Amino acid sequence: MNRRAARTARRGRDVTALLADFGHDLPTVPTPVKAAREPKPFHHAPRGGPRRVDAGWAPATAPVATYRMTSDQAPVWWPFIATPGLPPTGAQMGIDMLSGGSFYCDPLGWVLRDDVPVTNPNIFSFGKPGTGKSATTKAFCLRMMDFGYRTFILGDPKDEYERLARALGVEPFVIGPGMPARINPLAFGPLIQGWDGLSPEQATSRAAIIFGRWLTLVRGLVGSQRIGTVHVPFGPTEDRVVMAGLQDLTGYGQGATHLRETTIPQLWHLLDNPSPSLIEQCRYATARHFLDETRLLRDALGQLVNGPLAGLFDDYTTIEVDWAAPIQSLSLSRLEPLGDDAVGIALTCLNSWGRGMREMAEPGDLRIVVRDESWKQLRLGPEAVKSFDADLRLSRGCAGMGGDIQFAVAHKPSDLLSAGDVGSQAATIAKDLLHLADIKILHGQRAGVAEDLDTMLGLGPMARDLITGWAMQSKGRALWCVGEQTYKVQTVLHPLERELTFTNEAIATAA
Numbered sequence: 001m002n003r004r005a006a007r008t009a010r011r012g013r014d015v016t017a018l019l020a021d022f023g024h025d026l027p028t029v030p031t032p033v034k035a036a037r038e039p040k041p042f043h044h045a046p047r048g049g050p051r052r053v054d055a056g057w058a059p060a061t062a063p064v065a066t067y068r069m070t071s072d073q074a075p076v077w078w079p080f081i082a083t084p085g086l087p088p089t090g091a092q093m094g095i096d097m098l099s100g101g102s103f104y105c106d107p108l109g110w111v112l113r114d115d116v117p118v119t120n121p122n123i124f125s126f127g128k129p130g131t132g133k134s135a136t137t138k139a140f141c142l143r144m145m146d147f148g149y150r151t152f153i154l155g156d157p158k159d160e161y162e163r164l165a166r167a168l169g170v171e172p173f174v175i176g177p178g179m180p181a182r183i184n185p186l187a188f189g190p191l192i193q194g195w196d197g198l199s200p201e202q203a204t205s206r207a208a209i210i211f212g213r214w215l216t217l218v219r220g221l222v223g224s225q226r227i228g229t230v231h232v233p234f235g236p237t238e239d240r241v242v243m244a245g246l247q248d249l250t251g252y253g254q255g256a257t258h259l260r261e262t263t264i265p266q267l268w269h270l271l272d273n274p275s276p277s278l279i280e281q282c283r284y285a286t287a288r289h290f291l292d293e294t295r296l297l298r299d300a301l302g303q304l305v306n307g308p309l310a311g312l313f314d315d316y317t318t319i320e321v322d323w324a325a326p327i328q329s330l331s332l333s334r335l336e337p338l339g340d341d342a343v344g345i346a347l348t349c350l351n352s353w354g355r356g357m358r359e360m361a362e363p364g365d366l367r368i369v370v371r372d373e374s375w376k377q378l379r380l381g382p383e384a385v386k387s388f389d390a391d392l393r394l395s396r397g398c399a400g401m402g403g404d405i406q407f408a409v410a411h412k413p414s415d416l417l418s419a420g421d422v423g424s425q426a427a428t429i430a431k432d433l434l435h436l437a438d439i440k441i442l443h444g445q446r447a448g449v450a451e452d453l454d455t456m457l458g459l460g461p462m463a464r465d466l467i468t469g470w471a472m473q474s475k476g477r478a479l480w481c482v483g484e485q486t487y488k489v490q491t492v493l494h495p496l497e498r499e500l501t502f503t504n505e506a507i508a509t510a511a
């Protein structure tokens with residue numbers, strides 16, 4: 001008996017058997033073929049690792065937190081990792097600590113590119129003294145020389161650029177009481193070249209630039225002096241008097257074809273002994289009226305002529321600057337004993353003069369203008385800040401000329417704010433000044449100062465911690481803000497550069 005017959009005998013006949021008796025065979029279900037299993041490439045390991053010797057097994061599992069987010073949100077958690085790299089052009093400064101690659105700084109190159117969010121090439125460098133601000137500045141200037149940039153140190157209050165200048169074969173100018181170098185901040189600069197041949201329109205437009213610069217300077221010099229805690233006012237009336245005086249002295253007011261160079265003492269003398277035409281031009285009734293109304297202005301100017309800086313900025317320029325040299329520097333350490341205000345006033349004079357000298361720079365004459373210790377000027381008051389502001393604004397160039405990289409070095413951002421009371425015009429201008437520099441180098445700072453930086457620049461807690469922690473632990477470390485992007489950079493100095501940038505001579509013997 002086959003199996004089906006046996007089953008039937010046990011359970012009776014089913015429909016299949018019945019149909020089979022009549023010659024119909026129902027199809028049967030095919031038995032499925034079992035596929036052979038492929039070997040698993042990966043094996044599941046328990047959370048503590050495979051339980052084998054030398055297999056990384058741990059008796060306790062590591063607490064791993066898991067976050068899920070979109071790539072849009074991820075940069076909020078790891079703000080520095082998402083920063084796109086910068087192109088490898090310009091000065092190679094050191095190591096970008098987050099990518100491990102080299103960090104290059106090329107301000108004008110960045111301005112010209114659309115993928116780097118920078119619209120001006122100016123640099124502001126902040127840091128506690130001794131954190132390597134000046135060394136980074138010097139390394140930057142030196143390395144940019146390979147790309148045709150020349151450097152102009154517009155006031156070196158500590159004479160620390162002298163070694164670099166001498167290494168490049170240039171003798172820096174020394175400015176100080178008793179030294180032969182004089183600088184006339186009221187020099188015409190290159191704009192006077194070919195004045196005789198200018199059309200009246202050209203002459204008027206050039207005169208507007210020259211007189212505008214002088215007026216900014218005199219306003220800065222007068223406005224930086226104080227009566228008690230208040231700055232000497234400099235309003236439209238003073239503007240008019242100074243302008244009329246300068247036009248009178250140069251001969252421009254009389255329509256002369258040859259303009260005479262003038263100096264601050266000459267201006268002071270003229271205002272002290274006003275000519276009838278000047279009195280009339282300034283709409284005063286009598287000489288007495290003129291003298292009474294301009295007493296404060298005259299006394300403030302007199303301070304510059306007879307004060308601590310007498311003999312420095314009150315005569316015709318005696319130095320001849322070779323603009324083709326790789327570097328030029330003006331050493332100011334001899335002014336140090338005269339006080340911070342004197343150095344600040346000297347910097348204001350130098351800046352105005354330097355700006356005049358660069359007014360006709362040839363296109364392609366690439367220059368880095370360094371203002372180290374610029375806080376001394378900024379602390380002088382609102383007018384000094386305004387004159388600094390005017391210098392920075394020129395950096396993009398004007399009518400195809402100019403276009404320097406302005407590199408200002410300061411200690412802390414509140415140097416800018418100390419120009420005036422909280423919320424005052426000076427403080428606002430100073431704050432806006434920061435926006436004239438799209439590149440900011442933030443070296444190590446104390447917690448309080450880092451907080452100020454945070455409020456002014458909107459850095460966020462991670463950047464603030466870097467400035468107060470990581471950047472403080474070694475020299476040359478800084479957070480570089482390039483537009484909206486931030487980079488954690490360690491400046492690397494060549495041993496030769498380390499020698500050229502060494503500023504610890506005074507305390508080196510203690511080591």
Ligand SMILES: Nc1ncnc2c1ncn2[C@@H]1O[C@H](COP(=O)(O)OP(=O)(O)O)[C@@H](O)[C@H]1O
Binds near residue numbers: 130491
């Ligand atoms: N990246 C660096 N690597 C090595 N030494 C450095 C670096 N930056 C600065 N130094 C050294 O530190 C000292 C102080 O630097 P300096 O630039 O004068 O500081 P700051 O201008 O901020 O007061 C100098 O002697 C300089 O040579």
Ligand SMILES: [Mg+2]
Binds near residue numbers: 133134135372
């Ligand atoms: Mg320094």
